[in-house]
Amino acid sequence: MHKQDSRQGLHLLVIGVVMLILLVPLLATFLYSISTSWGATILPDALSLKWYVQLWSDPRFLMAFGRSVFLCMVSIIVSLLVIVPLAFMMEYRYRQWQKIMDLVILLPFAMPPIVATAGLLQIYAGSPVMGTPWILVGCYFTIVLPFMYRSLVNNLRALSLHDLMDASSLLGASSFQGFMQVVLPNIRKGIASAWFIAFSLLFGEFVFANMLVGTRFETLQIYLFNMRQTSGHFTSAIVISYFVFILLFTLLANRFNKA
Numbered sequence: 001m002h003k004q005d006s007r008q009g010l011h012l013l014v015i016g017v018v019m020l021i022l023l024v025p026l027l028a029t030f031l032y033s034i035s036t037s038w039g040a041t042i043l044p045d046a047l048s049l050k051w052y053v054q055l056w057s058d059p060r061f062l063m064a065f066g067r068s069v070f071l072c073m074v075s076i077i078v079s080l081l082v083i084v085p086l087a088f089m090m091e092y093r094y095r096q097w098q099k100i101m102d103l104v105i106l107l108p109f110a111m112p113p114i115v116a117t118a119g120l121l122q123i124y125a126g127s128p129v130m131g132t133p134w135i136l137v138g139c140y141f142t143i144v145l146p147f148m149y150r151s152l153v154n155n156l157r158a159l160s161l162h163d164l165m166d167a168s169s170l171l172g173a174s175s176f177q178g179f180m181q182v183v184l185p186n187i188r189k190g191i192a193s194a195w196f197i198a199f200s201l202l203f204g205e206f207v208f209a210n211m212l213v214g215t216r217f218e219t220l221q222i223y224l225f226n227m228r229q230t231s232g233h234f235t236s237a238i239v240i241s242y243f244v245f246i247l248l249f250t251l252l253a254n255r256f257n258k259a
Contacts, residue, residue, distance in 0.1 A: 026243065033236035051237040061238070063183025064223035071133055071209075071219060072202040076142035076195055079148055082141070084191065085150040092161055105146045113207040116142075120212060133217045139208040144198040147190060151197060159183075196253035200246055 033051055035044030055061055085118055120139070121130075129135045161183070168178035184191075206221040215222065224238050 021062070023120065026240075029236050030240050033233055033240050035233060051233045052233070052241070055070050055234065055237045055241065060218070061223060064218045064220050067217060068203055068220040071136060071140070072199050074199045075137045075202055076144070078137055079117075079141050079144050079198065080191065080194070083145065083148045083194075084152060084184075084187075085179075087149055087156060088183060091153060091156045092165060101149075105149050108142045108146060114211075117208055117211040131213060131216050133213060136208055136217075139212065140202050140205065143205065143208075144194075144201060145196050147201065148194040151194040152187065152190050155187045155193075156183075159186055182223075193253070196249065203246065 015158075031044060032038060034047050034049060036046040036048045036050070038044040075147045090098055116139070120135070124130045124135065164182050164186070165178050166176065169175075173181065204221060205219075206225065207217050210222055210225065213219075213222075215226065218226070219243065221237075224235065224242075227235055227238065
């Protein structure tokens with residue numbers, strides 16, 4: 001019993017140290033974002049929320065924030081319309097191809113974004129989609145494909161998929177009706193998890209957005225990059241605002257999954 005307690009205490013100590021290491025830079029950034037000036041002292045000279053007021057009253061920031069949310073939502077909706085039926089068909093009808101599909105969905109990890117961007121610039125040079133946010137939708141599809149597909153497949157495998165489809169068929173439903181009315185309601189948590197994971201990934205994406213679109217469609221990350229020469233207090237406020245938004249979104253996702 002004493003040995004078990006000592007092991008538990010060691011685990012808690014390790015977790016506490018890791019959490020402290022992760023939180024110290026974040027807390028320092030937050031403290032810097034609410035300071036008026038911070039020189040050669042341990043603590044700031046004075047505290048103020050003026051940087052946050054300036055940030056959230058900046059129309060350019062609000063537009064960049066809105067563009068990021070819009071782009072993430074459109075990309076995720078398009079991705080779900082493709083990946084949900086794909087995951088269903090691979091699990092229900094083409095299970096013999098699953099090993100190949102498992103390799104295909106890993107391809108986005110094999111090519112760094114900067115390399116993929118260079119190739120896209122060559123392929124779509126002169127194309128009307130170049131420089132528009134719509135080219136990012138296709139790029140973002142490749143980013144979220146492994147995470148969304150794996151999340152949905154795991155959810156489908158937790159179901160008795162063939163039994164559900166056979167039961168719906170015996171009741172007179174077609175395969176499409178069985179998918180829409182039986183399978184989809186049972187994988188709504190998997191879809192929600194895939195949605196939240198994809199949003200968290202895409203909201204912070206920078207390389208594709210900066211190189212393929214740039215300031216022509218300024219997202220939040222591009223806005224942060226463009227404002228890097230301004231006050232460090234102001235950019236710290238941007239970083240903390242971004243972190244708080246993702247944190248709230250993650251808490252919402254966890255609450256939704258437990259419902």
